[in-house]
Amino acid sequence: MPHFSRPIFLLAGAGLSLGLATGAAAQTRDLTPKYSNEFLNIGVGGRALGMGKVQVSLAGDATAGYWNPAGLLDQKHKYDAVLMHSELFSGIVKNDYAAFSMPLDDKSAIGASLIRSGVDNIADTRNLINEYGYIQYDKIRYFSVADYALLLSYARKLGNIEGLKLGANGKIIYRNVGSFANAWGFGIDAGLQYDHGGWRLGLMARDITTTFNAWSINADEFKGSASANDPIPTNSTEITLPRFVLGIGRSFKLPGELTALVATDLEMTTDGQRNTLVSSKAVSIDPRAGVELGFKDLVFLRGGVGNFQKIQAFTGKDEWKSQPSLGVGVALSGLRLDLALSRLAVEKLGDATQTNSIIVSLGYGFK
Template sequence: MKRGFVIAVALLVVPAAAFGAQEFEKVGTVGAQFLKIGIGARAVGMGSAFVSVADDASSVYWNPAGVARITRSVININHCDWVHDTAFSQAAYVFDPRYLPGMLALHVRSLYMPEQLVRTIYKPDGTPGYTFDNGDVAAGLTFARSLTDKFSAGITANYLHSSLADVTSSAYSFDFGTLYDTGFQSLRIGMAIQNIGNEMRFLERSSKLPTLFRVGMSMRVYESGQLRVLTAADFSHPPDNSERANVGAEVGYKDFLYFRGGSGFGYDAEGLSLGLGFKVPTSLNSEATIDYAYSDMSYLGAIHRLSIDFRF
């Protein structure tokens, strides 16, 4: 079992290193960078290696096919103080529509900053009474369905809106994903294509969306009584940088306490991530999960994420 997983990880990581050696750099050639920010303290705590795990509400970001694996209604809330005095928040509601053979999810995420004073060369410290704000918002609808007992697929439609002072831009995008249980031990393969859509236009300039392809594998390498160990590896191809790899693990104790860790390779700033989670019952038919993640962003500082899930 362990040998099989090592081979699977190698198949993901080795191509990443090979492509990375080509130094295919196109930094700054796409817009809507907020779409790259990872969602969910659990996923980020596992080093953002989540495209094949995708079994909670954060699947709306990592792999929409994972929404089909959710068996109860879920309300999910995420927040983190992002870099340079910005804040990133996300909320999702996953539910069974009953009139459709699958699961639906409504979700919204935003990157924003507080109002800033207008600065000029004459008043570099700010002009009293003159302020501006800026932010980005993505609102989406996800539909996912299990087509067999081993294979599920999902699609997300997003409306995007960005603003800077009195200048705004809007666009639409789509995400597609699949999940496949191989039948070999607990090995699962996930794939997703994100941010396929039209360009965002500010004044006379337009920029493409950061269309991203992800593929990954995950497996429970140990499971005995009260202890479970889940490992995962992802490989991604961004449009504006070299290929990247992510690896991570989650150790669960008594289905109550979770320890997580992981790392990204090929990133300019993102590196080590650590996480912690608690699951507690709130009633006979509902439970809550609280997750925390720490991410080392190198020269950008540390990022702390908090997520709360309510399942009912």
């Protein structure tokens, strides 16, 4: 595959250079907080989350609109739909996802994805005590804090290089904090996949042009409750810097109608130094690895690991910790049921424990 190695690394280098240049300019304006729009990096689909979020080179159904839109051209059925629900932090945060994709012709495909992550029924008790000093429960108001994203995807094959596919997302973002504030944003992602001799390569550039959120603050909601040390916020614009994910995977046939799929991803962020395995002010790199064992393309067992971070143990020594995951899946007559268990590393943090997250997704492909 020498004819492909040069284009992919040129694209990776050009995209990374664009992200760094844009990031440097944006950071001088102090508009680029770390982890901006982080709800879009939680991940979708039981298969992907069971494999440690290793999907950039593998995605080939409606979830490809999220992981790498180029993969929309690999779906096995004419129409494909996926639904997912997960709950984080012991059910406090609800994370929901829906996607649909279909081909336009033998060389192009489209898809749409909708993501919501939010916390509902938050109590606003600022008016709990009335003017006479008594508690008045009917004064409690409830609101939600939620983030929404709509991804519109397009993918196309390139006729001059067999196995090469390109894709792009246009995404609309809406973030809401009750009646206090809301934001609208827009961004663009671009991706490619290349298949050759059982090998699969993928490159995904998220927020490649940088993504902005324009916040609108309802100052009246803050009056009477803000202190001198906590002033009323004002309208502002928040920028999300590019991130790049480079992935490679390989499929194998094993005896007894068994198959194996092994893959790894390297995620590179450009919003400042992060607590990752490779960390610098310019770029931080988080490696991930995943494996999927299948039987007759009917039953699947999955595992993955990623999110390597250095933490300080109670002994005072620094230790590297990772986030492993497990998953199972069943595929029958176009119907796919995938379950994943993430955050398996349960550690004592004082009297509290980290809890696991169970992710359930349902997919269906039909003609």
